[in-house]
Amino acid sequence: MDTYLPELAEADLRGYCGLYCGACDALLATARGEEEALARAWGRPPKDVRCWGCRAELTAACCRSCDIRRCARQRTLDHCGLCASFPCQQLRAFAEAPPHHCDGIANLERMKRVGRRQWLEEQHHRWSCPGCSRPASWYDQRCDCGTQLSGYHEAGEDGAL
Numbered sequence: 001m002d003t004y005l006p007e008l009a010e011a012d013l014r015g016y017c018g019l020y021c022g023a024c025d026a027l028l029a030t031a032r033g034e035e036e037a038l039a040r041a042w043g044r045p046p047k048d049v050r051c052w053g054c055r056a057e058l059t060a061a062c063c064r065s066c067d068i069r070r071c072a073r074q075r076t077l078d079h080c081g082l083c084a085s086f087p088c089q090q091l092r093a094f095a096e097a098p099p100h101h102c103d104g105i106a107n108l109e110r111m112k113r114v115g116r117r118q119w120l121e122e123q124h125h126r127w128s129c130p131g132c133s134r135p136a137s138w139y140d141q142r143c144d145c146g147t148q149l150s151g152y153h154e155a156g157e158d159g160a161l
């Protein structure tokens, strides 16, 4: 597990939609104390950026207004993969863009098969630098240690959710 961000090992970073919140720039900036710099880059106030994942008390503005999150919570579902309508039209539309959304449905199917703990371990592994274990975001192509990463190539307008 990452030596810079031990909080990631403790948090429940499962997005209701199947995204792994631990690879989100907002959460990584919050964990590193860099949310003001990210807020400037995104042209948003810091309160819109600070986030510990969409299940946490402290969530970014995009999580607070997320229809998928709201829908799953209203249905008292642990995640969308447990919904009778899964994968619903909203979830399929969500998967179309930006690139980091594309794995959401497969991630939920995987989570159902292997369970929460293993899924989180797999995602920690997928979104960590193989050279130094530093957490990586969805669009990182190179770690600060110099290791090549395998993040998505095309970001959305601002790389945000």
Ligand code: SF4
Pocket (backbone or CB within 6 Å): 014, 015, 016, 017, 018, 019, 021, 054, 062, 063, 064, 066, 067, 068, 069, 161
């Ligand atoms: S898109 Fe919505 S459900 Fe998915 S991680 Fe973000 S806030 Fe959570």
Ligand code: SF4
Pocket (backbone or CB within 6 Å): 067, 068, 071, 072, 075, 077, 079, 080, 081, 083, 084, 085, 086, 087, 088, 089, 090, 091
């Ligand atoms: S209807 Fe769609 S968005 Fe709502 S909980 Fe079910 S799968 Fe998730």
Ligand SMILES: [Zn+2]
Pocket (backbone or CB within 6 Å): 129, 130, 131, 132, 133, 134, 143, 144, 145, 146, 147
């Ligand atoms: Zn590294």
